[in-house]
Amino acid sequence: MRKIVVVVCLLSLTFAACGRNDRPVVDATPEPTTINVEAAESTGGTYKFGVDATAVVDNLASVVVKNTGAEPHQAALLKVADGKTIDDLKAFLGSQGAPAGPPPFTVGGGTMVVDPGGSTTVTQALPAGTYAFMCFVPGPDGAPHFVKGMFAPITITGNSTTSLPLPDGENSTATEFKYELPSLKAGTTVLRVKNSGQQDHEYQLGRVADGKTADDALNWLKTHQGAPPLSLIGGSLVGRGGGTNSFKLNLKKGTYVVSCGLPDSADGKSHLEKGMFQSVTIT
Ligand SMILES: [Cu+2]
Structure with a gap:
């Protein structure tokens, strides 16, 4: 079989057209494995993720979240710390007040x-370990969706590298308490x-509604009062x-904003209050 593939490659005069198995090993760039996550409310006030979790090859994954519900949703990924379990994570998140000891997890990525x-869709390295997809969006009663069932453990095997090559693109950074954005144009x-x-940090993207401003979006993100002047x-x-x-x-003409609503580790104030908000206008 391999001989046939090689012959076809030669005939086509372009090795790029052939599958990655035919390339020299030194050039092998892992293709991300897709993990589909469907997020929706279901009957009886519960919230669910449908995770199509197949094995993740080469520890590089694209997490694709489709919101088929009626409320906003996310699929954040928390990674359970070494020596800890999903139950430790649940106990920590369910505890009232300041839980004792260091958190039994680290932020593993996922979507806003x-x-x-x-x-x-977010493409990222997924080092081997135990993770949980979680939605932190509050429901109508103020309790986060993960408490109502939007919590899905996933185990990743393989290696523990975090330095996998990501798709080519424009670089942006998040730090305390600001973003650096590249110049962006309409299009993909x-x-x-x-x-x-x-x-x-969160890298929450929003598109400001026509007739509204970045300041309107900032005020709403801080207060959540009234109809949102942006789409998340x-x-x-x-x-x-x-x-x-x-x-x-896929950027269109208009104003976009990026923001972080996580609390500061020192004083508990939101990063948004500390200036972690930026707008960009696409012309
Ligand atoms: Cu932040």
């Missing part, structure tokens, strides 16, 4: 919030986001210590 009917763009700070279009969660991931955007 996408509005109903929307979809967002791949953003590669790196956390160069000391704390975990996804983005990624990037862990401290160099967390990196990438996602594809």
Whole structure:
């Protein structure tokens, strides 16, 4: 069989057209494995992820989140710390007040919030370990969706590298307490986001509604009062210590914003309050 493949490659006079198995091993770039996550409410006030979790080859994954529900959802990824379990993670998240000891998890990436009917994809390294997809969006009663069932463990085998090659694209960074954005144009763009700070950060993207401004979006993100003047279009969660991931955007003319709502590790104030918000106008 291999002989036939090689002959076809030679005949086509372009090795690029052949599958990756035919390339020399030194040039092998892993193709991300797709993990589809469907997020929706179901009957009886429960919230569910449908995770199509096949084995992740080469520890590089594209997490594709489709929101088929009626509320905004995300699929953040928390990675259970070495020596800890999913039950330790649940116990920590369910404890009241300040839990004792260090958190039994690190931020493993995943997506930020996408509005109903929307979809967002994050491509990232997934080092071997136990993870949980979680949605932190509050429901009508204020409790986060993960408490109501939007919590899906996933085990990744393989190696533990975090330095896998991501798709080519424009680089952007998140740090305390600001973003650096490349110049962006209308059309399809791949953003590669790196956390160069000391704390975990969100890279929540929103598109400001026509007739509204970036200030309107900032005020709403701080207060959540009234109808949202922006649509939430996804983005990624990037862990401290160099967390990196990438996602594809289809930008149209208009104003977009990126923001982080995580609490500061020192004083508990939201990173948004500390200035972690930036707008960009696409012309
Ligand atoms: Cu932040």
